Amino acid sequence: MEVTEEELTVHKIILEQGPIFVDEIKIHELIEYALPDTSWEQLQIILESLHSFGLVRKRQTHDERVLYQARTKEIAKKLQNLDEKEFEIYELIENSERKGIAKSEIQKLTKIVQSIVESSLKSMQDQQLVKEVKPKNKKLYMLFDIKPADESLSRLLYNNGEVDILVVEALKTLCYNFIYHRSFPKDMDEDAVYYPGYTGYPTLPKILQCVIESKLIAEVEVEDADIRQILDVLIYEGKIIRIFSGAIPDSDTMDIMGTSHGSQEMYVARKQRAVGNAWTPPPCGRCPYFKDECTEDGEISPSNCVFYPQWLNRGISIAQETNRSKGKGKNTMDW
Amino acid sequence: MSVTLNRLCCYIIRDDFGPIVEQVAKILLQKGRLTLPVIAKLLKFTLTKTRECLFILIQHNLVYWADSRESQRIGIYYSIERDEILARLNFGIYIKNAADWVESRLAGDLVKHILLNGKVTFAGMVEELKISKKSSKYKDVKESFSKMIEKKNIFAVDFTDSKSARDKATEAEQRELAKVTNFIPTKKQMAEAKAKLAANLDMDDNATGSKRKLNLENLDRPTKQHKGEMTFDENQYFRLNYEKFNVKERHKRFAKFVRDRINRSAGAIIKYILDIADCDKASEIESCSISLHRILKNIPEIKDEMFAQQMKTEKGKTVSRESLIKQYLDCLIEDDANILCKKDENMGGMFFINYNAFCESLKQQVFENIIFEKYGIKGQRILKVLHTKQKLDEKAITAFTLMSVTDVRQKLVELFNGGFVQVQEVPRSGDRAPSRTFFFWYVDYNKCYEAILQNYYRTLANIHQVRFEQESGAARLLDKKEKEDALKQLNNNTFIQLLTESETKALNDLEFILTQLDTAQLRIVQDIMLFKNYK
Numbered sequence: 001m002e003v004t005e006e007e008l009t010v011h012k013i014i015l016e017q018g019p020i021f022v023d024e025i026k027i028h029e030l031i032e033y034a035l036p037d038t039s040w041e042q043l044q045i046i047l048e049s050l051h052s053f054g055l056v057r058k059r060q061t062h063d064e065r066v067l068y069q070a071r072t073k074e075i076a077k078k079l080q081n082l083d084e085k086e087f088e089i090y091e092l093i094e095n096s097e098r099k100g101i102a103k104s105e106i107q108k109l110t111k112i113v114q115s116i117v118e119s120s121l122k123s124m125q126d127q128q129l130v131k132e133v134k135p136k137n138k139k140l141y142m143l144f145d146i147k148p149a150d151e152s153l154s155r156l157l158y159n160n161g162e163v164d165i166l167v168v169e170a171l172k173t174l175c176y177n178f179i180y181h182r183s184f185p186k187d188m189d190e191d192a193v194y195y196p197g198y199t200g201y202p203t204l205p206k207i208l209q210c211v212i213e214s215k216l217i218a219e220v221e222v223e224d225a226d227i228r229q230i231l232d233v234l235i236y237e238g239k240i241i242r243i244f245s246g247a248i249p250d251s252d253t254m255d256i257m258g259t260s261h262g263s264q265e266m267y268v269a270r271k272q273r274a275v276g277n278a279w280t281p282p283p284c285g286r287c288p289y290f291k292d293e294c295t296e297d298g299e300i301s302p303s304n305c306v307f308y309p310q311w312l313n314r315g316i317s318i319a320q321e322t323n324r325s326k327g328k329g330k331n332t333m334d335w
Numbered sequence: 336m337s338v339t340l341n342r343l344c345c346y347i348i349r350d351d352f353g354p355i356v357e358q359v360a361k362i363l364l365q366k367g368r369l370t371l372p373v374i375a376k377l378l379k380f381t382l383t384k385t386r387e388c389l390f391i392l393i394q395h396n397l398v399y400w401a402d403s404r405e406s407q408r409i410g411i412y413y414s415i416e417r418d419e420i421l422a423r424l425n426f427g428i429y430i431k432n433a434a435d436w437v438e439s440r441l442a443g444d445l446v447k448h449i450l451l452n453g454k455v456t457f458a459g460m461v462e463e464l465k466i467s468k469k470s471s472k473y474k475d476v477k478e479s480f481s482k483m484i485e486k487k488n489i490f491a492v493d494f495t496d497s498k499s500a501r502d503k504a505t506e507a508e509q510r511e512l513a514k515v516t517n518f519i520p521t522k523k524q525m526a527e528a529k530a531k532l533a534a535n536l537d538m539d540d541n542a543t544g545s546k547r548k549l550n551l552e553n554l555d556r557p558t559k560q561h562k563g564e565m566t567f568d569e570n571q572y573f574r575l576n577y578e579k580f581n582v583k584e585r586h587k588r589f590a591k592f593v594r595d596r597i598n599r600s601a602g603a604i605i606k607y608i609l610d611i612a613d614c615d616k617a618s619e620i621e622s623c624s625i626s627l628h629r630i631l632k633n634i635p636e637i638k639d640e641m642f643a644q645q646m647k648t649e650k651g652k653t654v655s656r657e658s659l660i661k662q663y664l665d666c667l668i669e670d671d672a673n674i675l676c677k678k679d680e681n682m683g684g685m686f687f688i689n690y691n692a693f694c695e696s697l698k699q700q701v702f703e704n705i706i707f708e709k710y711g712i713k714g715q716r717i718l719k720v721l722h723t724k725q726k727l728d729e730k731a732i733t734a735f736t737l738m739s740v741t742d743v744r745q746k747l748v749e750l751f752n753g754g755f756v757q758v759q760e761v762p763r764s765g766d767r768a769p770s771r772t773f774f775f776w777y778v779d780y781n782k783c784y785e786a787i788l789q790n791y792y793r794t795l796a797n798i799h800q801v802r803f804e805q806e807s808g809a810a811r812l813l814d815k816k817e818k819e820d821a822l823k824q825l826n827n828n829t830f831i832q833l834l835t836e837s838e839t840k841a842l843n844d845l846e847f848i849l850t851q852l853d854t855a856q857l858r859i860v861q862d863i864m865l866f867k868n869y870k
Contacts, residue, residue, distance in 0.1 A: 165738075188645070189598075191599055192647055193598055196662055233716065233737050238715065271595070277708065279705055279859065279862070280705060282797075284794040284797050285709065290790075296342060303800060315848070315851040319850075320847075
């Protein structure tokens with residue numbers, strides 16, 4: 001049996017709704033334009049047929065509404081080749097969505113023997129229907145084209161569930177240098193800044209492109225979400241800020257990746273002149289005994305402090321060096 | 336808090352007035368209000384000596400008196416004001432910047448003289464500085480003095496200003512209540528009396544801490560003033576208005592901050608705007624609205640070249656002076672440090688500065704710098720994440736900061752021990768077992784600022800202690816140096832040398848050490864002013 005044109009039209013309409021699950025009442029409203037005079041019963045038959053071909057997923061809510069989500073034709077074609085048990089395993093993995101599911105959990109829920117589960121998983125991995133991810137020595141399975149919810153499963157920034165510090169630091173340096181060199185005008189005073197409303201600052205796609213072109217990371221795909229995490233870390237360190245050109249977006253206009261429609265997100269570097277503080281230069285600011293042990297006339301006190309003489313002597317030697325270097329020049333006898 | 340502050344106050348008094356006056360101050364700080372005989376008894380001083388010490392402290396606006404009727408006797412109690420003592424830390428800043436802030440060449444000397452004496456009369460000052468009334472310098476000094484009165488850099492004080500503010504308020508309240516009833520007043524009557532007093536108080540808040548109206552009759556000051564001429568009573572006592580100078584220091588800090596954050600041109604523009612605003616009190620939340628036209632008028636055209644060199648305009652477009660400055664103003668408005676705000680579009684744009692918000696931004700920057708210096712970039716990352724995202728558990732912090740769990744844990748413990756982060760426990764079960772409890776970390780910046788202020792006071796006290804140690808260690812050398820200088824002056828002979836080469840070197844080293852300690856002290860004092868909101 002083949003998929004009819006009407007069924008393909010309904011499938012296309014559901015696919016256009018994106019990755020969300022759509023209510024059957026909403027589907028009935030949506031198909032009114034494309035397929036007028038389609039009754040409720042006819043729609044039910046079409047949806048059942050699409051479900052049997054694997055073109056839609058079905059889910060029932062607690063208030064007995066049925067929701068549908070479209071699958072792509074390529075995936076549906078691959079699902080046709082799966083047997084009943086494999087399909088059951090596939091549906092379990094699909095329902096786990098971005099969390100993933102362990103093999104033991106699959107066995108427990110399906111009550112299928114281990115060997116069949118393993119062979120099914122292998123076969124689905126070969127067909128690129130599912131993939132294996134491995135946070136902290138635990139194997140999880142999820143759909144092939146889905147991004148993990150748990151950030152620890154990002155392949156670029158994490159290694160065996162732990163943050164890969166070297167990769168993070170390298171990416172931070174690369175991104176920061178890229179942003180810094182595009183944040184201030186060249187061929188002008190060193191203090192020059194761009195006019196307000198300037199839109200030439202680096203954006204996330206440009207930064208991503210720079211990272212890809214630098215070939216700093218080999219063998220692993222660099223994704224938007226990874227670079228965004230790196231840029232967030234730079235923001236927390238106070239090295240860059242995020243600005244928006246146009247209207248400041250709110251949660252309605254922001255999409256899943258946090259970018260906004262209608263305004264552009266840009267990154268600007270901060271000048272490296274930090275606001276100083278007066279507490280940490282003297283020894284007290286860094287002394288481990290400052291808070292509890294050091295008292296006015298106790299065993300540890302400023303009078304018998306070992307750090308103050310070191311700090312003061314260092315100051316003397318710096319001052320003497322400065323005086324000596326000032327002495328050299330035109331006004332001395334050294335010609 | 337009070338132990339550290341008392342210690343610091345005692346060091347300040349010792350530095351300025353010596354160890355004997357310090358003991359009197361110490362006893363008042365520890366015990367509160369005391370009478371003269373009690374102070375003398377506790378210190379084992381004679382009454383005369385105690386009275387002289389108290390006189391010095393009253394003269395310098397540090398001690399206030401209050402009389403209290405006890406049956407047929409009137410007891411006079413003395414109390415010390417900690418804030419006044421701490422204000423003495425800022426004197427160096429006031430003297431250094433007086434000439435710029437008052438816009439008078441002689442202001443520095445005048446301010447120094449006033450601060451050295453606590454309260455002065457113009458006549459007394461002229462006599463002490465040996466200025467002849469016929470000399471041109473007398474005219475300049477008088478003009479500077481008038482200018483300082485006009486700009487409220489100094490204000491008149493009289494005998495009653497040395498009375499404790501709290502007692503004056505209590506007496507005023509009792510007078511009001513006496514008008515209403517002869518019996519014990521009710522709660523409602525007391526509240527009404529307080530409200531009436533508060534409404535009657537003049538808004539001229541002065542540094543004695545008491546809100547009072549200038550009673551011009553008592554001051555014998557002529558009230559009629561011709562335009563351009565400021566007359567004042569030469570025998571009237573005046574003291575410095577610390578608040579006005581604190582505000583000037585605040586503005587200087589704001590301008591420096593903008594200069595470092597954006598560029599020199601933006602710093603210059605904000606300086607001109609702050610000068611136009613000319614705020615009097617540190618407690619004002621925001622400045623008056625200033626029009627674009629007024630800002631343009633006050634910025635000299637000589638600066639236009641620098642402004643043009645430091646702002647990259649749109650390609651191919653030449654901008655007028657007005658547009659260029661407007662672009663800088665837009666830059667200041669867009670900055671996330673709340674530097675400048677726009678009220679509306681009238682007259683080209685009305686702008687104002689929210690002092691509180693600007694101060695908060697500055698405090699935040701200083702605080703984050705402290706965290707960076709003390710706990711490293713990782714500590715700063717964690718703090719910013721907690722400030723942005725509010726309460727988070729360890730796992731979430733690890734995910735946001737891209738640090739390993741061990742690093743996060745270590746830094747959180749260090750920040751917790753420093754008093755900068757706190758923990759909120761949320762138990763999942765009734766028995767509050769740690770294994771079934773969520774631990775959320777969070778940061779409260781206001782608490783952190785208090786902790787930092789405490790640390791500053793403590794460090795300042797430590798620096799004072801180190802300085803005293805250094806000076807007492809070199810006391811013999813300092814005495815010898817003094818003798819040498821005295822001999823040189825007496826005999827008019829610069830070749831007299833009592834100190835050996837090694838002693839001279841030791842004295843030079845001591846000078847470097849004291850300069851270094853003074854520099855550290857000055858920087859700490861500037862930060863303390865910021866964290867106290869310049870009050």
